[in-house]
Amino acid sequence: MESDESRRVNRALNKMSKLYREVKSRKLAALGLHPGQDVLLWLLAQEEDGMTVSQLAAQLGIESPTATRTLARMEKRELFRREPVPSDRRQVRIVLTEHARRLIPEIEAAWDELAEETLGGLSPEQRSAVVEALEDANDRLRDQVEESVLTEE
Template sequence: MLGSPCAKGPGRGQDGRMLDETLSYALIKVVKTQRNRMAAALAPLGLHVGQEMLLNQLWKEDGLTQGELIARLGVEPPTVTKTLQRLERTGFVYRVPDPDRPRVSRVQLTDAGKALREPVEEIWTTMDQDLLRGFEPGERDLLAQLIRRAMP
């Protein structure tokens, strides 16, 4: 059973559980499955997993700087650089110089980038519904609350 200690032995952690009996293992399996499903759902839109996260920040506030995107997404600068380059190549965003800071550029959504909002939000809603199918509403809320509490 997930989370319950077992006898110590080969292949067991310090608490006696096998690796695949840990909560971390179960969470990683769920995340991998969701990531694969998300990749398949986003591909027809011309997006890779993670790009929709950056677009989401721009849907909330268009014209952010690369530094602001890095801070809001909590990722490394090279990740945002590569993501922006791909999104520019596909015509979803473009950069404009910041009038007050010559060395800074602001990222703007194109009409094509703005048009992705509704289909991406539909994908995320469907993913949530599929993931939580079989859970009671109270269980869904509790699961979300517990996962958020565990986040660093």
């Protein structure tokens, strides 16, 4: 890749990342949520019986202490309850409350709006190409991150 092109790519991705996060943050704020909490709630909603903190962290690709801190911030809003795991008394499952379940369609609507605002002006073919390119780039970067973690161990 030519130097001018790589600078253009870098600038575009940095700008996109910041703008996307800011707009998403504003939409989530209207629901009383912070970025990241939406994905956490959505994942929990997929599991009727909830998940342990370690399962949730693994699904999110974060460390358990990070998930614990996020949950601590959310606990005040009564978005979930902790239930004991019958087979392991040391573990608890995080289960969404009905209040949180009612937020899921609103979270999904915010995501839909954001996707439309971001790529809605493109043709279906262009949107597909953009999403495919981003997914491929994510895979390449994820491979690099996983390789560096493995070499550090």
